[in-house]
Amino acid sequence: METRAAVKEKFFIVTRGKARKGFSRGCIGRVEAETQQGELMGLVYSSGSNAGSPKSGGMVRREDTYPLTRHQAQLLLFVSPSSKRLELLCNPQLFSAICELSQDDLVVVKHKKGHLPGLVKNLMQIGRKEKQEDLHMLGFEVEFVDNDHNLSSKKPAPLPLFSAADIIQVVPSYSVPFGRSWRDSPSEGLNRKAVSRINSMPNMGSRSLHLRDSHVEHSITPSQSANTSQMHLEVGSMVEVVSNTGVTVYGVVRWLGVPAGKTSEWAGIELDYEVNSCSDGTCGGQRYFSCKQSRALFVPVSKCSPDSRFLCSSSGNETLKPTKPPLVPPLEDSEEDAPPIPESEALSLLVGTMKGIQGHFNSCYLDATLFSLFSSSMTLDNICHNPADTEQPIAHTLRKEIVNRLRRYGFVPAESVMNFRKQLGCDTFLTEEKDPEEFITILLQKVLCMEPLLKLRSKGEITQGAYTFQIILEKEQVGQMPTVQQLLDTSFLSCDLKFEEVPSCLIVQMPRFGKKYKMFPHIIPSTELDITDLLYSSPRECFVCGHLAEHECLQCLPDRKLQPGKIKQYCAICNTQVHTHPSRQGHSPRALVVPAGMSADAPVPRHMMHLFAVLCIHTSHYVSFVKYGPDPRSWIFFDSMADRCGDDQSGYNIPEIRACPELGDFLSQSEEDLARANPSQAGELVRRLLCDSYMFLYQKPSTAP
Numbered sequence: 001m002e003t004r005a006a007v008k009e010k011f012f013i014v015t016r017g018k019a020r021k022g023f024s025r026g027c028i029g030r031v032e033a034e035t036q037q038g039e040l041m042g043l044v045y046s047s048g049s050n051a052g053s054p055k056s057g058g059m060v061r062r063e064d065t066y067p068l069t070r071h072q073a074q075l076l077l078f079v080s081p082s083s084k085r086l087e088l089l090c091n092p093q094l095f096s097a098i099c100e101l102s103q104d105d106l107v108v109v110k111h112k113k114g115h116l117p118g119l120v121k122n123l124m125q126i127g128r129k130e131k132q133e134d135l136h137m138l139g140f141e142v143e144f145v146d147n148d149h150n151l152s153s154k155k156p157a158p159l160p161l162f163s164a165a166d167i168i169q170v171v172p173s174y175s176v177p178f179g180r181s182w183r184d185s186p187s188e189g190l191n192r193k194a195v196s197r198i199n200s201m202p203n204m205g206s207r208s209l210h211l212r213d214s215h216v217e218h219s220i221t222p223s224q225s226a227n228t229s230q231m232h233l234e235v236g237s238m239v240e241v242v243s244n245t246g247v248t249v250y251g252v253v254r255w256l257g258v259p260a261g262k263t264s265e266w267a268g269i270e271l272d273y274e275v276n277s278c279s280d281g282t283c284g285g286q287r288y289f290s291c292k293q294s295r296a297l298f299v300p301v302s303k304c305s306p307d308s309r310f311l312c313s314s315s316g317n318e319t320l321k322p323t324k325p326p327l328v329p330p331l332e333d334s335e336e337d338a339p340p341i342p343e344s345e346a347l348s349l350l351v352g353t354m355k356g357i358q359g360h361f362n363s364c365y366l367d368a369t370l371f372s373l374f375s376s377s378m379t380l381d382n383i384c385h386n387p388a389d390t391e392q393p394i395a396h397t398l399r400k401e402i403v404n405r406l407r408r409y410g411f412v413p414a415e416s417v418m419n420f421r422k423q424l425g426c427d428t429f430l431t432e433e434k435d436p437e438e439f440i441t442i443l444l445q446k447v448l449c450m451e452p453l454l455k456l457r458s459k460g461e462i463t464q465g466a467y468t469f470q471i472i473l474e475k476e477q478v479g480q481m482p483t484v485q486q487l488l489d490t491s492f493l494s495c496d497l498k499f500e501e502v503p504s505c506l507i508v509q510m511p512r513f514g515k516k517y518k519m520f521p522h523i524i525p526s527t528e529l530d531i532t533d534l535l536y537s538s539p540r541e542c543f544v545c546g547h548l549a550e551h552e553c554l555q556c557l558p559d560r561k562l563q564p565g566k567i568k569q570y571c572a573i574c575n576t577q578v579h580t581h582p583s584r585q586g587h588s589p590r591a592l593v594v595p596a597g598m599s600a601d602a603p604v605p606r607h608m609m610h611l612f613a614v615l616c617i618h619t620s621h622y623v624s625f626v627k628y629g630p631d632p633r634s635w636i637f638f639d640s641m642a643d644r645c646g647d648d649q650s651g652y653n654i655p656e657i658r659a660c661p662e663l664g665d666f667l668s669q670s671e672e673d674l675a676r677a678n679p680s681q682a683g684e685l686v687r688r689l690l691c692d693s694y695m696f697l698y699q700k701p702s703t704a705p
C-alpha cells in the first residue's frame with residue numbers, strides 16, 4: 001500500500017502566482033489530481049512545527065509550479081521561511097549536491113558566527129508521521145570541524161540541526177570511496193533519539209579529517225592529474241585544490257606568476273570561505289592581490305584542477321540536470337517594482353558565481369550595460385516614470401524579467417535576456433556583439449522612451465540631444481595617463497561644447513575605437529566630475545582670483561605654468577594680465593555668457609557628478625565595475641561569462657560577481673599619487689579598470705545610491 005502510493009505520488013513547489021486557495025509562493029504540495037486545463041489539485045503542506053501534515057486542498061496552475069521528488073520536498077519542507085526554499089532552488093548545482101549528501105560529507109554551513117565547515121553526520125527526520133499522507137521534514141545533523149580543521153573532540157549532544165538552506169557549499173565525496181547514500185538503505189540504523197527525530201542515516205563511524213593549514217601548500221596533491229595537465233588556468237578560473245588528506249577547497253584564481261623565492265608558476269586563489277593561516281593576498285610578505293583575511297591560498301599551478309562543482313558529469317538528479325541552464329528564479333506577479341539593491345545587502349545578494357546577469361551568445365555588452373545601469377543605481381528609475389499600463393511590452397520585459405529579478409534575487413537567467421533581445425527590433429541584437437553606446441541609445445530612446453540625457457550647446461547654439469558623450473581630442477592635448485575629468489574638459493573646450501543644464505546621468509565614452517585602437521594605454525577614473533565649468537550660462541569663478549569669470553581660453557588649457565589640463569576662465573582683469581605674457585599673446589579667449597545680476601564676488605556653486613559604474617572591454621569582451629553604495633570601498637566587479645559549464649552546444653555561461661574594495665582604496669589616493677601610479681603594479685582588477693575602461697557612468701549626487 002505504502003509502496004504503491006510512493007510510486008504515484010508527485011510533489012511540487014509553487015514558484016509564482018498570487019496567494020490563493022491555500023497556495024502561495026514557496027508552498028510545497030502534493031498532487032492529487034490534474035485538470036485538463038493544466039491545473040493541479042493537491043494537498044498543501046504548511047510550515048512551522050506542523051509542517052508535515054498536509055492541510056486543505058487547493059488549485060494551482062501547473063506553470064506556476066516546479067516538480068519535486070519526495071526527498072526534495074522533504075528537504076525543502078524544513079526550510080523556513082518558505083521564500084528561502086525558492087532561493088535554494090535557484091542554485092541547482094548546490095541543491096542537487098545537497099540532495100546527494102551522504103554521511104561524512106564535508107559541507108559549509110551558515111552558523112551564528114558566519115560560515116563553518118562541518119561533517120554531515122545524520123539525515124534527521126523531523127515531525128510525526130501519523131497519517132499516511134504526512135511527510136517527514138528532513139534536516140542534517142552536522143558536526144563542526146573546529147578552527148584547526150580537526151574534528152571537535154567533544155561532541156556536543158545533540159549535534160546542531162541544519163536545513164538544506166543552511167548549507168552553502170558541498171564538498172564532493174570522492175574522497176570517501178565507501179560513501180553510501182542513505183537512500184540505498186533507508187531503514188538501516190534507526191536510532192530513536194527523540195520522539196520527533198528519527199536517525200535514518202547508516203552509521204559508518206567517524207572518519208578523522210585533518211587539514212594541516214600551516215603547510216597547506218606542501219601537503220596538497222592534485223586530485224585529477226589528467227585534468228591538471230590539460231587545464232588552461234587564467235585569472236578568474238574557478239579551481240579546486242585537494243589536500244592529501246582529501247579535503248577539497250574551492251576558489252577563484254586571482255593571481256598567476258612566479259612568487260619571490262620560487263621557480264615555477266604559482267596561483268594565488270581566493271577561497272570561497274576562510275581557512276586558518278591563509279592570508280589576505282600576501283605570500284612571503286609580498287602582496288599579490290587583496291581579499292578577506294584567511295581566504296588567500298598560494299599553491300603551484302600544477303596543484304589546481306577545474307572546480308568539479310561546475311563540471312557536468314556529477315549528478316544523477318532527475319529534475320535538475322546540471323547541463324541544463326539553471327532554474328529560472330520565480331517571477332513576481334505583483335506590479336510593485338524592486339528598489340535598487342541597498343549597499344548593506346549588495347555583497348550578500350550579489351557576490352559569487354551564478355550571480356548577476358547570465359551571458360549568452362555575445363551578450364556581454366548588453367549584460368554589462370544593464371548590470372551597470374540598474375543593479376544599484378536609482379538614476380534611470382528617477383528619470384523614467386512611465387506608468388506600467390502605458391509601457392511597451394519590451395519595457396515590461398526589461399522591468400519584470402531583468403531589473404526586478406536582478407534586484408530581488410541577484411540573478412537573471414540567460415533566457416530572460418534573450419527574451420528581451422528578441423524584442424529589440426533587429427535580428428542582429430540576437431546574435432551579434434554590439435557596441436554599448438548603440439544599445440544604450442536604443443534602450444533609453446526606444447525602450448524607455450526617454451528624452452536625451454544630454455542637452456549640448458555647440459559654438460553657443462543648441463544642438464541635438466545625446467544619450468552618451470564621446471570624448472574627441474588630440475592625443476597631445478593631455479598627458480600620458482589622463483583622468484576622465486581632463487579628457488572631458490579638453491574635449492568640451494576643443495569642440496566648443498557646453499552643457500545646457502546639469503544632466504542627471506552622464507555616460508562618457510573613452511577615446512578608443514573598434515577592438516584594437518585605444519588612444520591612451522591607461523585612463524584614471526575620476527570618482528567625481530566637476531562640470532561647473534562645462535555649463536553654459538552658469539556662473540564660474542576666475543581661475544586666478546576667484547571673482548566672476550567673463551572669458552575662457554582654450555589655448556591656456558595645456559599651459560605648463562598654469563596647472564596644465566585644467567580649464568581656464570578669467571575675470572576681465574586677470575584675462576588681460578594673463579594674456580600680456582609673451583607666450584600667451586597669440587591666444588584668443590572667448591567671452592562667456594554671464595548670468596545677469598551676478599555680483600562679481602558671489603560664491604559660485606559647484607556642480608558635481610558621481611561615478612557609479614564603468615564598462616570595460618578587453619579582447620572584445622565587456623565586463624563592468626559598479627559602485628554599489630556611498631562607501632568609497634563599495635565596488636563590485638561583474639562578468640556575465642566568467643566561466644562556462646558544458647560544451648558549446650548544450651552548456652551555459654556562469655556569470656560571476658566579485659567584491660573589489662581594493663579599487664576604492666586605489667581611487668581614494670590623492671590626484672598626485674594617482675598620476676604617479678604604476679598600473680603594472682596594481683592588483684588585477686585595478687589594472688583592468690585602468691587599462692580597459694570604455695565607458696564611465698556618472699550620476700547627479702541626489703540620485704547616488
Ligand SMILES: [Zn+2]
Pocket residue numbers: 542543544545546547570571572573574575
Ligand atoms: Zn581674476
Ligand SMILES: [Zn+2]
Pocket residue numbers: 553554555556579584587588589
Ligand atoms: Zn590663454
